[in-house]
Amino acid sequence: FDAQKVTVVYVLGGPGAGKGTQCSKLVDAFGFCHLSAGDLLREEQNREGSEYGEMIRTYIREGTIVPSHVTMKLLENAMTGEMKKKTGDGWVDGKGRFLIDGFPRKLDQAIGFDETVCLASLVIFFNTSEDVMLQRLLERAKTSGREDDNVETIRKRFRTYNEQTMPVIEHYRTLNKVAEIDSTAAVEEVYRAACATVTNLFS
Ligand code: UP5
């Protein structure tokens, strides 16, 4: 993808930090196309005839990272589909705007996607404590139906995040691309900070 025609913003943060919640709100305000890597993987997992269904289920249940080629292909396909539309979600002034939520989760994915698909302009990093994230996920577990919303898997997700995803954030920090937002506060308050960051990017 031509960086002149698309703007890619990565949205990172631990499990339950509020990535999805904030992305939905940013879509309305800034006309982004929101691509959640986790949602794309869950869709593929449930797609009839998918050759990756069982594999994805195993990784998600273990809180580990699905092999990069699978996730990158799903993201690329979703972006291509959106680019073909040329109107509607994700298009502002002839330029595609993508919020990529929950990806890249490890360093090789970050470097691979930046090099082969599109260079990210910004990383929004929602940061809060594990205690807060755990409480949010346990609350959501009552209704989410997500197979990874249980204490055992949540602990594994935290470990994977600390060991593999934090280095991605550090990588972008050295490139001065990270906007860190404390996501401990109420949704609306976090959103105000997120809005200010994105307004700044497009001004
Ligand atoms: N909530 C949100 N914000 C709040 C606030 N400010 N105050 C109070 N409550 C707040 O929020 C979680 C819950 O908290 C919700 O109930 C919300 O109402 C409330 P949400 O916005 O859903 O948080 P989010 O950060 O999106 O949490 P999520 O669980 O989606 O994060 P994960 O990163 O764990 O999940 P994801 O779907 O990205 O990935 C799942 C799995 O897929 C991974 O573990 C991995 O196995 C696999 N995966 C890959 O392998 N590769 C990828 O690239 C991506 C995923």
Ligand code: MG
């Ligand atoms: Mg999410």
